[in-house]
Amino acid sequence: MTVQAIAMRQTPPQAPSPPQGAGTAIDCRGVTVRFTTERGTVTALQDVDLQVAAGSFITLLGPSGCGKSTLLRVVADLIEPTAGSLTVLGDKPSVARERRDIGFVFQDAALLPWRTALQNVTLPLEVGGGASRPGNRDPRELLALVGLAGWEDAYPHELSGGMRQRVAIARALVSGPKLLMMDEPFGALDEITRDRLNEELLDVWAKTGVTILFVTHSIYEAAFLGQQVLLLAARPGRVRELVPVELPGERRLPVRETVEFVQLAGHLRRVLETC
Numbered sequence: 001m002t003v004q005a006i007a008m009r010q011t012p013p014q015a016p017s018p019p020q021g022a023g024t025a026i027d028c029r030g031v032t033v034r035f036t037t038e039r040g041t042v043t044a045l046q047d048v049d050l051q052v053a054a055g056s057f058i059t060l061l062g063p064s065g066c067g068k069s070t071l072l073r074v075v076a077d078l079i080e081p082t083a084g085s086l087t088v089l090g091d092k093p094s095v096a097r098e099r100r101d102i103g104f105v106f107q108d109a110a111l112l113p114w115r116t117a118l119q120n121v122t123l124p125l126e127v128g129g130g131a132s133r134p135g136n137r138d139p140r141e142l143l144a145l146v147g148l149a150g151w152e153d154a155y156p157h158e159l160s161g162g163m164r165q166r167v168a169i170a171r172a173l174v175s176g177p178k179l180l181m182m183d184e185p186f187g188a189l190d191e192i193t194r195d196r197l198n199e200e201l202l203d204v205w206a207k208t209g210v211t212i213l214f215v216t217h218s219i220y221e222a223a224f225l226g227q228q229v230l231l232l233a234a235r236p237g238r239v240r241e242l243v244p245v246e247l248p249g250e251r252r253l254p255v256r257e258t259v260e261f262v263q264l265a266g267h268l269r270r271v272l273e274t275c
């Protein structure tokens with residue numbers, strides 16, 4: 001199945017035609033990933049076609065094992081596809097990774113405990129000689145952007161789980177990536193903190209213009225954050241549906257109480273039940 005991810009905030013809704021050239025952040029054609037272990041071969045992804053326009057926010061939903069993390073990892077050049085072709089910002093994923101075009105945020109913030117919040121954010125600039133790259137962002141400004149102004153010198157053990165994830169987001173953005181892969185980044189947080197971070201992430205997205213692929217198990221989070229929700233089915237992992245999100249007014253938390261949101265969440269749930 002071919003699906004199109006069109007950036008709706010930056011450009012008016014368009015008829016689905018394959019985005020081309022500089023406007024395409026991710027272009028997957030027939031991407032298949034198989035893992036072979038002593039227990040046999042697993043097809044984590046099968047024939048995934050996906051075009052993501054630069055600046056989009058795409059959320060990924062699907063049952064455990066349907067290949068969500070694998071898709072993010074293949075885009076980020078952490079694993080290679082077994083078959084198919086994939087370009088990231090017009091180049092091979094390895095080229096995009098070397099240019100530091102791809103940031104990654106995991107469920108666990110994985111901060112270094114002996115470094116302060118600011119020192120954790122600056123870490124990617126210290127490895128691989130990236131300190132003087134023109135695309136780098138100011139670490140202090142990033143901490144302020146994620147709501148942590150004044151916490152620069154705090155150590156991870158002094159921060160809450162939500163604050164640690166904010167640091168992880170700032171760290172992922174410090175090299176000025178054009179793409180941000182987020183794999184269940186708020187999955188371990190309480191609901192109120194998660195809600196707050198959801199709103200804040202939309203602000204970060206608007207201010208940075210970064211293209212985001214965001215994995216979640218929450219239907220509500222997927223519907224609230226995404227311009228489109230990519231539903232994956234399991235065994236083998238494959239695209240089930242790309243659902244456009246059209247909600248009235250501003251994307252703020254109360255939108256979740258609108259009829260449109262409730263209907264969308266109902267649709268996502270019904271499709272998920274068959275994945």
Ligand SMILES: Nc1ncnc2c1ncn2[C@@H]1O[C@H](COP(=O)(O)OP(=O)(O)OP(=O)(O)O)[C@@H](O)[C@H]1O
Pocket residue numbers: 035036037042043044062063064065066067068069070071237
């Ligand atoms: N490195 C690996 N070696 C072998 N099998 C793997 C590897 N990584 C993933 N798999 C398998 O590929 C399939 C997809 O895994 P993946 O982690 O992408 O799923 P997921 O959708 O992210 O699941 P979850 O929601 O539980 O995080 C699973 O069957 C998993 O066991």
Ligand SMILES: [Mg+2]
Pocket residue numbers: 068069070183
């Ligand atoms: Mg996963």
